[in-house]
Each structure stands twice: as structure tokens, then as C-alpha cells.
Amino acid sequence: MELEVRHLRVLCAIADAGSLHKAARSLGMSQPSLTTQLRRIENALGAQLFSRERTGCRPTPLGLDVLSRARPLVAQLALLVSETRAAAARVDGARLRIGSTASRALAGWLRRLRKRLPGTDISLHMDVSAGALLRALAAGQLDVAFVHEVEGCPLRVPDGLERRVLVDREPQFISMARDHPAAAAPVVDVADLAEDRWMVDPSVDGEWDGLRRVLGAAGIDPPVLHADYHTAASLIVAGEAVAPCQPTSGPRDDMAIRPLRDDPLAVRLLLYHRPGGCSLHDAAYAELAAAYREAALRTAAYRHWLLRHDSPLLRAA
Incomplete structure (x- = not known):
């Protein structure tokens, strides 16, 4: 296997994201495919470039050296492409x-x-x-x-x-099943959802850290499900989870969307x-x-807010 610019771009994406899951999302590919590609790159170079840890991926000392050389090449290619496209746009x-x-x-x-x-x-x-x-x-x-x-x-x-x-x-509201007990109130306390499973997408920058801060400030430690928000809707409707959402969301007949008291998440x-x-x-x-x-x-809910x-x-x- 010969190393190509696309392989360097993959290495940069993993280092920037800090995890294979996030890097795969940013590259528009599945995590297993990215894992396989990284393994092939490391095999081609004969060295481990990233250490896999429970919290993500970190470049090894050799990986840092490779990245220091790869980034300028990737940046120069991106600049070449963007300048060429910009020139073409001025013509077209x-x-x-x-x-x-x-x-x-x-x-x-x-x-x-x-x-x-x-x-x-x-x-x-x-x-x-x-x-x-x-x-x-x-x-x-x-x-x-x-x-x-x-x-x-x-x-x-x-x-x-x-x-x-x-x-x-912008305040973040909370989405829940239409028949959730907390949905009876126009405004919901975070503490009222202490027994619920909270859903968060960890690939959204800052989302998990922000939610963890809010839950900790409320003095609760509910179970948390890491998944994407497209999957979340079906779980929320079924009463299996609650999740933060944008205040412009909704309305939906099968889901309740309410503001959180004092707007702790924004x-x-x-x-x-x-x-x-x-x-x-x-x-x-x-x-x-x-x-x-x-x-x-x-x-309506956001307009009233x-x-x-x-x-x-x-x-x-």
C-alpha cells in the first residue's frame, strides 16, 4: 500500500476529532471502515500512530511526528483546490x-x-x-x-x-413522550427528569460536556444514552429517553417539547x-x-419564551 494524500487527511481527521467515532462522522464513513483504513496505514508505515484508549485516540510520539509533516501537505492541497475552484467560480x-x-x-x-x-x-x-x-x-x-x-x-x-x-x-428545550408526567407542566425542572434516561450525541461538539455540567449542577446522575439525534426521536416517542432539543423544534403530535426552568442549557x-x-x-x-x-x-413554545x-x-x- 502506497501512502496517499487521502490517507494523510484521515490521520489529521482522527487527531482533530480525538476519537475514531467522531472522525468517522466528520469523514462521512462508518467507524469500522475508518478503523480498517487506519490499521492499513499503520501496517504500511510499520508503526502504531495512535494509541487506542477508553476515552478516545491519542497520537503516539511517532504519530505526532507524522502529523507535523502531514498537516502542511493536506493544507497546501486544500488551498490549491480552493484557489482553483475560486478562480473557476470567477469565470463561471x-x-x-x-x-x-x-x-x-x-x-x-x-x-x-x-x-x-x-x-x-x-x-x-x-x-x-x-x-x-x-x-x-x-x-x-x-x-x-x-x-x-x-x-x-x-x-x-x-x-x-x-x-x-x-x-x-438560545435556550435548549427538552423533548419527551407526549404522555410523560412532566409534560403536564408548561416548564420542566431538570430534577423532575432524574429517573429518565437522557440521550446525547457525543459527536456534536460540546454537547456531552454541556449536558454533564447541567445534570451535575442539578444534583442528579441519570442514565445517559449516547446516540445520534435521528435515532433519538423514536426512543423519545416510546418513552425510552428524553433529550435536549432546539427551541425551534416541533410541534409534533407524538412528542412534547418544553422549556427547562431557568434555562440551564443554552x-x-x-x-x-x-x-x-x-x-x-x-x-x-x-x-x-x-x-x-x-x-x-x-x-408556539419558543414564541412564548x-x-x-x-x-x-x-x-x-
Whole structure:
């Protein structure tokens, strides 16, 4: 097996993610496939590059040396590709490459941008990892990245990126089965869910650390299930789990979504971009703000929360 640039990219992804599970998600492949590929790379080099631990993967001393040489090569190739594509875009027409974590505002944002920027080639790349999107943005693979940052868990932001704050503090609500006893109240105490199994997706940057902090502050230690949020819905409806959710979620006939008392769990919504291209970035931010406001006011529970807190979103509307 000959070592190729794609293999170096795999090594960098594992080192950045800190685990095979997260790296596989960021690369869009299964964990078993990534494990097999890493084993082949290590066999080709004749050395172990990562030590597998219970908490994740850490580069060995030799792995650190390989990574120090691999990163510049990967970065230079990414720069070559992005500059070539940018040059082609200037010839072929305007282009806007959007990266985003999950949000109910996405559909409205794309609709508004297509209306505001006719003739622009607008593409969307989604990822559960805000960190992966920011690295792609820094490498020139994206033009803007809409991400959320879990309170108390700051993102690792590559140098040179500029940021605009969309929402300084968005509360995270809780989703549960429609017939859950706590669903009878308009606001739920974290302590009322001490006997429930909580679901969290550990591949979402900061999600598990943020939830662990909130549960600890409430003095409870409930069972926790690590899974992706697509799987979560069926478990929540069946009464097998509860999970944090965005306040713009819902409504659903088979699920209750309620605010948490005192809003202990929150995120910041941020739009990142590289320097330059001010008019395009201004347009992207303005239409995102309008689309988010539209999604927020469409959801009754979040609209009531905004009214109680005299949110600037209402004044903007």
C-alpha cells in the first residue's frame, strides 16, 4: 500500500476529532471502515500512530511526528483546490458554499438567499461537528459556516476567521413522550427528569460536556444514552429517553417539547467567514437572521419564551 494524500487527511481527521467515532462522522464513513483504513496505514508505515484508549485516540510520539509533516501537505492541497475552484467560480459565475449544523432556519435561509442572489450557485454542506465545519471554512472549502457553540464549551476556531453573533444565548428545550408526567407542566425542572434516561450525541461538539455540567449542577446522575439525534426521536416517542432539543423544534403530535426552568442549557448561534467578501457575507447574515426569526416565531413554545424574556427577536420583527 502506497501512502496517499487521502490517507494523510484521515490521520489529521482522527487527531482533530480525538476519537475514531467522531472522525468517522466528520469523514462521512462508518467507524469500522475508518478503523480498517487506519490499521492499513499503520501496517504500511510499520508503526502504531495512535494509541487506542477508553476515552478516545491519542497520537503516539511517532504519530505526532507524522502529523507535523502531514498537516502542511493536506493544507497546501486544500488551498490549491480552493484557489482553483475560486478562480473557476470567477469565470463561471458567483458561488456561495454554506456549511451548517442542524437548524430549523436552514430551509428559509436558502430560500431567501436564492431570491436575494439570483444566478448565484448556492450549495449546502451539513455536519454535526461545528469544529469540522470551521476547519473546512479555514481551508477554503466553504464560504460561510453557521454553527452553534454550547455554553461553557468554547469552540476551537482556526486562526483568521471572522465571526458574527446571530443569537447570543438560545435556550435548549427538552423533548419527551407526549404522555410523560412532566409534560403536564408548561416548564420542566431538570430534577423532575432524574429517573429518565437522557440521550446525547457525543459527536456534536460540546454537547456531552454541556449536558454533564447541567445534570451535575442539578444534583442528579441519570442514565445517559449516547446516540445520534435521528435515532433519538423514536426512543423519545416510546418513552425510552428524553433529550435536549432546539427551541425551534416541533410541534409534533407524538412528542412534547418544553422549556427547562431557568434555562440551564443554552448555545450561541454564530456565523463565521473568512476576511473579505463583505457584501456576500452581509447578505448571508441578514437573510439568516430573518430566516431564524421566522422559524422562532413559528413555534408556539419558543414564541412564548421570547415574549416572557422580551427578546430582541420580537423587536426586530
